[in-house]
Amino acid sequence: SRSINLAVIPGDGIGQEVVAEGLKVLSAVLPQDVKLETKEYDFGAKRYHATGETLTNADLAALKQHDAILLGAIGDPSVPSGVLERGFLLKLRFAFDHHVNLRPSKLLPGVTTPLAGQPEIDFVVVREGTEGPYTGNGGTIRQGTADEVATEVSVNTAYGVERVVRDAFGRAQARARKKLTLVHKNNVLTFAGHLWTNTFHRVAQEFPEVTTDYLHVDAATIFLVTQPERFDVIVTDNLFGDIITDLAAAVSGGIGVAASGNINPGREFPSMFEPVHGSAPDIAGQGKADPTATVLSVALLLRHLGYDTEADRIDAAVAADLTERSAQGARTTVQIGDALAARVAG
Amino acid sequence: SRSINLAVIPGDGIGQEVVAEGLKVLSAVLPQDVKLETKEYDFGAKRYHATGETLTNADLAALKQHDAILLGAIGDPSVPSGVLERGFLLKLRFAFDHHVNLRPSKLLPGVTTPLAGQPEIDFVVVREGTEGPYTGNGGTIRQGTADEVATEVSVNTAYGVERVVRDAFGRAQARARKKLTLVHKNNVLTFAGHLWTNTFHRVAQEFPEVTTDYLHVDAATIFLVTQPERFDVIVTDNLFGDIITDLAAAVSGGIGVAASGNINPGREFPSMFEPVHGSAPDIAGQGKADPTATVLSVALLLRHLGYDTEADRIDAAVAADLTERSAQGARTTVQIGDALAARVAG
Numbered sequence: 001s002r003s004i005n006l007a008v009i010p011g012d013g014i015g016q017e018v019v020a021e022g023l024k025v026l027s028a029v030l031p032q033d034v035k036l037e038t039k040e041y042d043f044g045a046k047r048y049h050a051t052g053e054t055l056t057n058a059d060l061a062a063l064k065q066h067d068a069i070l071l072g073a074i075g076d077p078s079v080p081s082g083v084l085e086r087g088f089l090l091k092l093r094f095a096f097d098h099h100v101n102l103r104p105s106k107l108l109p110g111v112t113t114p115l116a117g118q119p120e121i122d123f124v125v126v127r128e129g130t131e132g133p134y135t136g137n138g139g140t141i142r143q144g145t146a147d148e149v150a151t152e153v154s155v156n157t158a159y160g161v162e163r164v165v166r167d168a169f170g171r172a173q174a175r176a177r178k179k180l181t182l183v184h185k186n187n188v189l190t191f192a193g194h195l196w197t198n199t200f201h202r203v204a205q206e207f208p209e210v211t212t213d214y215l216h217v218d219a220a221t222i223f224l225v226t227q228p229e230r231f232d233v234i235v236t237d238n239l240f241g242d243i244i245t246d247l248a249a250a251v252s253g254g255i256g257v258a259a260s261g262n263i264n265p266g267r268e269f270p271s272m273f274e275p276v277h278g279s280a281p282d283i284a285g286q287g288k289a290d291p292t293a294t295v296l297s298v299a300l301l302l303r304h305l306g307y308d309t310e311a312d313r314i315d316a317a318v319a320a321d322l323t324e325r326s327a328q329g330a331r332t333t334v335q336i337g338d339a340l341a342a343r344v345a346g
Numbered sequence: 347s348r349s350i351n352l353a354v355i356p357g358d359g360i361g362q363e364v365v366a367e368g369l370k371v372l373s374a375v376l377p378q379d380v381k382l383e384t385k386e387y388d389f390g391a392k393r394y395h396a397t398g399e400t401l402t403n404a405d406l407a408a409l410k411q412h413d414a415i416l417l418g419a420i421g422d423p424s425v426p427s428g429v430l431e432r433g434f435l436l437k438l439r440f441a442f443d444h445h446v447n448l449r450p451s452k453l454l455p456g457v458t459t460p461l462a463g464q465p466e467i468d469f470v471v472v473r474e475g476t477e478g479p480y481t482g483n484g485g486t487i488r489q490g491t492a493d494e495v496a497t498e499v500s501v502n503t504a505y506g507v508e509r510v511v512r513d514a515f516g517r518a519q520a521r522a523r524k525k526l527t528l529v530h531k532n533n534v535l536t537f538a539g540h541l542w543t544n545t546f547h548r549v550a551q552e553f554p555e556v557t558t559d560y561l562h563v564d565a566a567t568i569f570l571v572t573q574p575e576r577f578d579v580i581v582t583d584n585l586f587g588d589i590i591t592d593l594a595a596a597v598s599g600g601i602g603v604a605a606s607g608n609i610n611p612g613r614e615f616p617s618m619f620e621p622v623h624g625s626a627p628d629i630a631g632q633g634k635a636d637p638t639a640t641v642l643s644v645a646l647l648l649r650h651l652g653y654d655t656e657a658d659r660i661d662a663a664v665a666a667d668l669t670e671r672s673a674q675g676a677r678t679t680v681q682i683g684d685a686l687a688a689r690v691a692g
């Protein structure tokens with residue numbers, strides 16, 4: 001019989017609330033014969049304040065036993081900027097080699113976009129997750145003096161670039177439009193730019209059916225608001241991916257509905273699924289958070305584990321819910337979760 | 347008697363066409379007693395192909411004699427990516443210490459924005475121009491092999507960060523709303539992030555009237571499309587500034603109207619003014635390019651040289667022209683330039 005052994009990390013702020021709804025929908029969608037086991041972990045601000053720990057080697061060993069990880073949100077104003085981000089979120093992505101950071105953007109009917117008209121938006125960003133300016137390389141000399149110098153080093157390897165570019169070509173190949181856009185800034189960041197561009201062109205030869213395109217990251221932000229329909233699959237580096245996926249989320253309905261997967265395609269390590277939004281401490285505990293992004297992250301999780309039918313049911317439930325949303329007035333986090341659970345079960 | 351000794355660099359593609367209109371408006375707006383001298387320089391793709399040169403030491407010495415530089419656009423598909431960008435544009439910004447890269451965004455009446463509604467947009471981005479990931483630091487080992495490693499180093503100095511932050515505070519102080527937002531990614535790029543954030547807070551104490559705010563660059567892209575009215579002055583690093591100013595241009599009417607100044611505030615070197623758009627080879631030579639961004643760059647140039655009344659006249663002429671634009675149908679580059687020249691002269 002089948003089973004899913006899930007690590008659950010509610011985290012900080014609204015993380016607790018949205019993860020509860022994600023799990024509710026997950027339980028509702030799974031067939032009777034799939035045994036769902038969950039274990040909750042207390043990572044985040046509270047544990048950091050109590051113990052000074054963000055993510056220990058023992059934690060990593062425990063997490064590694066799971067099939068996948070569902071995360072709500074990590075981060076709180078009481079913790080200095082960077083401590084939980086570098087000490088937990090990025091540490092986990094790097095330790096578990098989550099090199100494919102998958103972020104779909106689809107503007108669903110009934111969803112409000114800040115863009116005029118109702119442009120067609122349906123693309124996926126494949127963001128590299130283990131290299132670039134996120135490696136923590138760099139440093140500071142003469143800190144706090146008038147002569148301070150602080151550096152950040154973007155590290156890009158042929159190994160790291162090629163595997164994510166190949167993954168993105170594979171995803172483009174599997175889609176109807178079969179178009180892949182490389183986003184970089186190869187006219188200024190020429191060292192990394194050459195590596196990304198050359199790798200992209202070389203791997204392209206293995207995928208003759210895929211149409212390729214290139215955009216500088218600055219130009220890409222323009223097209224994301226003026227012509228989002230031009231995108232199908234985008235592949236880009238860690239930092240550019242961070243920036244353009246927030247923008248992509250904003251134009252395709254907001255971060256309330258933006259899901260993401262931190263994927264280790266080879267499954268040597270469990271992959272992690274999380275909403276793109278943060279812990280939103282200003283609205284935490286008030287039942288105001290939209291759990292949709294977490295529920296859609298659960299769909300990505302199911303797809304990763306091979307439960308495609310169940311993932312499709314969640315996507316369909318969310319699409320139906322969003323279409324009718326404007327008629328329903330404001331609902332609480334739990335009400336939205338209940339509605340989605342009812343739809344996927346029904 | 348007063349005089350302006352201007353270096354003119356039409357450059358590539360539509361650069362030629364838009365600079366001609368910029369000069370037309372400049373001549374029309376200047377009072378009789380101001381002597382305008384211009385010298386044209388042939389930098390760009392053609393010169394590169396003919397001589398292999400992009401910008402020599404002799405060129406820099408010649409340019410240094412001028413009061414200011416007006417640039418159209420540099421770049422052509424026939425030149426490998428990065429050659430003219432690094433060899434001319436960035437070389438000039440670095441050689442002439444253009445550390446304040448000024449990019450105003452104002453949504454004028456009558457201008458179409460991709461955003462729904464007609465949000466109020468009136469802010470200025472102060473982008474650092476001589477540091478960050480633009481320094482060309484970094485390199486490649488084992489190029490072309492499966493073991494290649496390419497790095498890009500973002501260099502940030504207390505000297506460089508402090509002067510641009512102080513400049514931005516001064517600009518915020520001089521505006522009605524007196525609000526300054528620092529945009530960075532200090533939760534991930536913690537070395538540079540600390541330097542920027544600490545400097546920002548320290549300099550803030552000299553400007554008690556200025557309200558301060560901080561946004562991660564990813565969140566900033568969201569607000570630029572959902573709440574652009576929240577921005578007054580933004581200060582940010584070279585790369586983040588590159589990215590968000592293209593987005594800012596897109597939401598406030600497009601790069602057809604986005605002006606920029608590469609400013610050396612101490613006037614040790616001439617400052618350079620240029621439209622944010624590129625050379626657009628696809629529409630070059632067809633009279634289709636909108637010279638408005640160049641004309642607005644001329645206004646920034648005049649303001650920098652102390653000709654505030656004339657700069658105001660250009661801004662007013664552009665605003666009036668844009669308001670009536672929808673009624674006028676498509677006009678050529680020259681027609682728009684003529685209309686603006688007539689308005690500022692009249």
Ligand SMILES: CC(C)[C@H](C(=O)O)[C@@H](O)C(=O)O
Nearest residue numbers: 085089090242276533534564
């Ligand atoms: C919180 C932060 C470390 C993270 C990132 O920059 O990757 C977030 O912005 C994201 O996009 O998941």
Ligand SMILES: CC(C)[C@H](C(=O)O)[C@@H](O)C(=O)O
Nearest residue numbers: 187188218431435436588622
């Ligand atoms: C052409 C390129 C070097 C330049 C930059 O990245 O600064 C351009 O995008 C700009 O914004 O002026």
